[in-house]
Amino acid sequence: MAVSPPVCDFGAPWHEFALQGTDGRKHGLADVAGARGTLVMFICNHCPYVQSIIDRIVRDATQMQAAGIGVAAISANDVQEYPQDGPEQMRIFAQKHGFTFPYLYDDTQCVARAYGAECTPDFFGYNASGELQYRGRFDASTRMAAPVDARPELLEAMLLIAETGKGPERQTPSMGCSIKWKTA
Template sequence: MAVSPPVCDFGVKAPEFILPDPDGRTFGLRDIAGARGTLVMFICNHCPYVQAVIDRISRDADQLRAHGIGSVAISSNDVAHYPQDAPDLMKLEAQKHGFTFPYLFDETQAVARQFGAQCTPDFFGYNADLELQYRGRLDSSGRSAGAPDARRELFEAMVRIAETGQGPREQIPSMGCSIKWKA
């Protein structure tokens, strides 16, 4: 079932967190924050919506680094019921798609709940003061990739945030699989 998160709650501060990557190294919000903004992405391995855009996510996060934007991906799914999202497979997924940012495991799901994450992918774009400025989609892709020349909505919004501290007022919510919450 496809889920769409609520619209951007402008100015809400990013929650602090410390989470491990699949190798057991821990990262906190301050470790990944960029000088001009921060992108927090809730993704997972198995979701077709994520798979449709995973290489675009990797490309955009990599290119945003040049604009002073730090990025992180977090998987919060219940791996007991979705073993394809387990940390050892997260590591392989990150390698396969050339992630240049940490891919962290939220085993307790507390971080997803703090952020109010709803689906995969769910994007949270913050300015340099870690105030929320973007809660929209990557681009027009859905369960399958959009056109190769699709407008790069997330990328454009994050560049604007890096330059002005403000996100666009008009945002189209992301859509994806619901986060697989533990019972």
């Protein structure tokens, strides 16, 4: 069942983390933050919503990074129930798609909970001061990729944030598979 997170809580602070990456290193917020903004996205390997846009995510992340925006992806799914989202499979997924940004595993799910992540993909765009300015969709894609000429909403928002420190007032929430939470 598709889940759609709430709209942007403008100005909400980002949250510190120290998570293991597919590169074998731990990455913290200071390691991934960009001088002009930061995108923290929650994704996973198996979600059809992510799979339909992953190559576009990588393409746009490269443009964001060139504009001084830091980018990180985090997977928080329960790998006992969804082993295809485990760290080794994440490494393979990141290599296959040519990630230019860290792909981190949130084993305890504490980071996903702190951010309020609800689905994959779920995008959190921050300005250089660490204030949330975008929590919208990537583009008009769903389980199927939108046409190649679809408006790149996330990219446009992040470039606006890098330029002005503010995100767009109107944002369409992302949609995707629910985060696969661990049972108590």
